[in-house]
Amino acid sequence: MIGPGYQWLAHLRRSPLLLFVLLYTALSGGPFLWVAVMSLRTTPEIFASPYALPSHLHWEKFADAWTRSNYSTYFWNSTIVVVTAVVLLTVIGAMVAHCLARYHFRGNRVARFVILSGLILPPQLLILSLFQILLEFSLYNTLTGLILVYVAGHLAMTVYILEGFFAQIPQDLFDAARLDGYSDLEIFWRITLPIGAPALFTTVTLNFIILWNEFLYAVVLLTEDDKRTLPLGIMHFMGSHQLDIGMLATGLMIAIAPIILLYGFFSETMIKGMTAGAVR
Amino acid sequence: MTGVVPRARPWGRGEAGAEVSARRASLATLFIFLAPALLLYAAFTVYPVLRTFWNSIHTIGPHNVQELVGAANFTQLLTSDRVFWKAVGNTAIFTIIATIADVLGGLLLALCLFSGAPLAKLLRVVWFTPVLMSYVVVGIIWVWIYDYDWGLANFILRSVGLGALEQSWLGDPRTALWSVMATHVWKWLGFNMIVFLAALYALPEEVLGAAELDNCGWIAKLVYVIIPMLRPTIVNLLVLSFVGKMMIFDLVWIMTGGGPLWSTETVSTYVYKRAFDWNTFDLGYPSAIAVLWFIIILVFVFAMTQLLRQRDRLEF
């Protein structure tokens, strides 16, 4: 992992570094661990001593939380919505990014401006007009409508990241491919996508995380309980009472667990993808 | 270019050796690549935006009656809305400082892992976990951490003897914004770290090796070699982070709802309050806020990209 050019970095490899590493690990992992511990204790136990370890592991709380909320439905809906949206975002976003980065054409600047200005639009306001539109297209209270809104809403960021990366791919590769008679689509498919894999991984990850946890649009655009997505499931535990900290912790654990598991399994692949970076 | 430049076809092999510029594409190609996005955009972004602009110069009264008020909303906003300007100030402070902290911190963490800290692979996962959590989860957890009586923050301060420093972190106007900022940075550091890490691994070894041979000290190497080479990444992350934080809503809403005494009121929370929480169905005023803010951000982003962004093509 460390090549000859990096010996100098070994200078850093001393106790300050270790201390820093330990501190930051505690800082980033600590809160999560605290919630995990709290999820196995009951609320009175927690109030009695917030930081003690569980005296009795209350596994039944998880079963309780699962059965009380409509968890499986929400999970399924979230999966459908987010996976579809991320796939669409990646494909459409990559196409736009490739086009904007590669080709000189008259509308280039305008197209770029239009799409990137989507980066700075506040969702709190768009939501009211979006609602009207979904109604008119009969997409209100449908998963399809939500997917389309998600894609439109996050296209800007995806294009921004991908375009920046694609633009750095050396033009020679494309010129050579063109000389060989490749068509535009083939160039996109065979050159841009494989080489741009790290950036694609980045956007897929980012989009997945953001959309999996997206809340405002889901709440307003889906009004039937069996269409709801996961973030709304967490809100079930956040009723006006919010005193049941024990159950809330359990609910939070259930909400975080799938993502952590997914990430745990795929992190190696994902990070390899993102750090593969061998453009040259 | 003069003369007719032969265009490539979108699909299908052409003859090898045909002199076609890889920089030009036929209309068909452009259409295929851009159409889906622009269509989605037209329906789900352009219309709402235009509608918002439209709303901003109207007032919506009872029975959905729209009344053209011209610049009245904007005048009121600019001259007599104290909360708006407080929100702008808060958002500006938050954005600038948190962005710098975010990107700097991410770079630091990446360098840490890059330099071969032990268990780097495990740490990559652990340090990335905050990014995976939703704002709801993060907000709730950190409200507990900041709790005056039994929160982790004050608990730790007390146990190391710094009990005098304990605060009502989210309840004091002086510390609330910084506390929320700390939480937000905590959440996103991992992401910047991963991106920087990827960029670091992509750095060509030869250049660094050459610098090594020149006997540069490691700080010099960092400042004069690595950072300039990371420049595109840094700029990208700065812009992304900047824009994201200008729009911050979820975390603030969950942790403080804009208080205490408007010290954490951001433009987004204020827009939300006026649209949904204000005993009125009038969308005109919140639309005006959003339009004004949109223009402000546009100016900033434009300035930033002009200043920072260069089209580096690394040629070999």
Add this chain to the structure above:
Amino acid sequence: MISKSIARHCLTAVALLLALGAPRTALAEDVTINVWSHEADEDAKVAFRERAVKNLEAAHPGVHVKITWYEKNPLLAALKTALPAGQGPDVLYVEPDWTEYVEAGYLAPLDDLVNWNNIEPWARAVWVHNGKTYGIPQEAYTNELYYNKDLLKKLGVELPANAQFTQTQFLDLVKKAKAAGITPIAQGVGDRPFPGAYIVGEALLRKLGKEDYKKLWTGGLSWEEPRVIAVLKWTKELVDAGAYPKNFMTLKLGESHYYFYSNPGALMLPMGSWYTGRAFVPVDKGGQPADFPLGIMQFPAVDGGACNQCKTSAIGASFAINAASKHKDIAAEFLNAMSTPEMGKMWIETVYLQTGIKADVKSFSGPHAAYFTELMERQKGEDYFIGGPRDLVQGTCKDSFAQVLNSAFPGGLLTVEQTAKMMNDGCYKG
């Protein structure tokens, strides 16, 4: 649009039928009405409303009621997007301060749709705007000052016969409690925009009397008026004497209950009488201990007060019918089903709360009989002001109320002058 005009014609037909007194029996085909409700986490209220659903569906075969539960903020967001678009549920949860729904014409007038014989007239009056009634009240409550009887005894203080301290006595009590290491008032504004204003609000009511009190909240009276300043000054003395807990700014409503009756324990808790919704649940769910010495006192009498026997009563959870609903008559049946005398009795006995329904509960039995008896005692001879501050403040005033009077002022962050000025800036129209 075509469908809209058809709907309108249908509604006219139905209205005509109703006016002609056509019997409301089961329809030939299945009808489902949608209800958007809040309070999914209060089991008793959920059970109550679902009981009404069952009763309705049994009485009217072919009718189905589907309740979707929301938390408060999501409900507001959903309603504010759905209603202007002519969508939304048939029946919606509403609260009396949501007047914009009435003004915007999104709620149907209920005068001819609902059986009003079962509703208390004063409760109905809360929902009357421009001569028409737009909501059916369900939950009613009064603002009470709960206290720990044992702790009061321990401090050597005795409650006067009318259960009301004077200003000076109250301040003394706070100081005594503080000196004994007991938090005088367990209150927190961490997740609500109103609890911090209980003490000062109730004092203002007693000082100003009903009319001027209302003027104050609706912008007709200046906050820098001597009477208001006097009340603010007294409240400041309480704050400076340490009446509120140190984590007042972030303590949540539910946590303040726990603070009062479990850990660490406090002397008093000003709260709406829906206190019972959290207190009367099992201890391991956060309820009060079985033997907790709960007492109720009146809010302190104010020197030179115009109405020291005044008391705040208010309507909380209510329901209304969407003006765009296609099943208004059936929706009204649902509202009726929730408002029968039996349901009223069920409400009182399971939710442990007052109601706007005429319920015939003369004597109380069960584990909380003593509480209800004392509650009724405290209601006797009181002159009611209907509505709390948050039912009256609107717009910028509402924001100022939440940030200044509810939070920053009792939190010790503002002086009396600053408070008065900020409240004037937000509220006073003079």
